[in-house]
Amino acid sequence: MSTDNNTAIIAVTAIGKALAASIKEALAADCYVPAKLQSEGFAALQPDFATGMRRLFQQYDALVCIMATGIAVRTLAPVISDKLYDPAVVVMDEKALHAISLLSGHVGGANDLARRLAELTGAAAVITTATDVQQVAALDMIVPSVPGWIPDFRENCKRINGLLAAGKTVCLYEEVPIEIDRRGFTPVTNPHELPEQAEALVWVTHRYRLPELSMHSVKLVPKTRVLGVGCRKRTEPEQMRQAFTEFCIQYDTDPHSFAVMASIDVKKDEPAIKQLAEQWNCPFITYTADQLRVVEGKYPVSEFVRQTVQVGSVALSAADLASGGRVLTSRFAVDGITMAMGERTTRNDGVKA
Incomplete structure (x- = not known):
């Protein structure tokens, strides 16, 4: 602009x-x-x-x-x-x-x-617009309002909106509870037991991968997760990307789930973390050692890490602060890289949940 x-x-x-x-x-x-x-x-x-x-x-x-x-x-x-x-x-x-x-x-x-x-x-x-005239929801309005992510945005929105506007049965399975415009959708409680007339399914989830279904399905991923991350100085960006992929697979979490990535302030210019955040379009925020120490008592600490950055837990403590205390995982560690995941229920640090 x-x-x-x-x-x-x-x-x-x-x-x-x-x-x-x-x-x-x-x-x-x-x-x-x-x-x-x-x-x-x-x-x-x-x-x-x-x-x-x-x-x-x-x-x-x-x-x-x-x-x-x-x-x-x-x-x-x-x-x-x-x-x-x-x-x-x-x-x-x-x-x-x-x-x-x-x-x-x-x-x-x-x-x-x-x-x-x-x-x-x-x-x-x-x-x-047809969905507005028919007074049904529109997927291309839902996704940014969540905010969330879907694959093949243009084609999936065109297909789902067309079905909704035509009065067809589009099922909605909310594995993750969110505020969403449900007009025109048919809510279901089991994605494997759908009405015979169903023509498509929108599945709200954080899962890394969905099971194969017999009909057209769209994965809607809410951006409500936070990633706490720490690493050795000058960690290779490719190592960071590989570690992140392993982390997401281990915890069955789609990489698009993350709204923010967080670490200690001494890592604010760490290329590997900055590049990872840029790749997944996430703000990268940092906290001081003093801020992290307020919550580090909740988690296992490393004296080696404490000697290096004056706090004994970076990934878990950063995930705690960025999520408002809702940490979902234990500490993940590989090749000197540590990660932990939290879930946001409110907007923190000016970043949308």
Whole structure:
């Protein structure tokens, strides 16, 4: 992002500009207009209207276009690419009669933005995505809301959403209890005993691998686990990756389960840990020896480790602090690398559970 705000409002008339001014603060948005309407708080689209609007499409997470739908469509057509990456685009008329979710309704958030604009202005939110019209859940909304991970995001979302919108039987097995939109799903208590009419199964789990099933199944992995990790100085990144794989297999945990990785602050620049965290898109947080010592009494300690980093337990203590005290495993050790796993029930250190 090259902007401080994530939303841009674009108006093309004086009346539309007044509407933009009335919603600007509520959306924390930047406002843009053609050069002839430029004034304080309203930047001119440069070097011309079409080019400027296309640039905003590539700079912001959301666009509110106060103009005719045709203008928005024809202007943005050359830069529209993919619903997984394009920004949300909502079109409003200048009298605020309608707020139309035009692009990226689910992943981009245009549907929610249209509803928000309706609340602010009294407009009617116009939403045409099939799952919303049928008032059923949408997998591409569920996954980020958990937050979680599924394999083959695009294809699985398309398939499951299509079945739900068509009123087909899609079973939901929650091995891991989470807050989830269940509209349209058929909850089950045994993934091996499904209704005859079932056409697909969404399995909410942390398991490393699911058993083979006779129908299409999608593994939804909640990112609620934390990894405490310690290692010798200058541990090879490949050793760390192999140890992590062994750890996940031993504890039957999908690597995508981890929301955060944690260690002692002297390891904050350790390449092997940093690369592992980057590989699995996890924030890497660290604690001081003083912080770790507060909880190390719960766990077996190593005097050798204490002499090295002033605390006798790194992996377990880091997992304890990062999880709020919910450690799930004993200490795993291989090749000078130690790991332990915790489960988050709340958001810690500003990182989503």
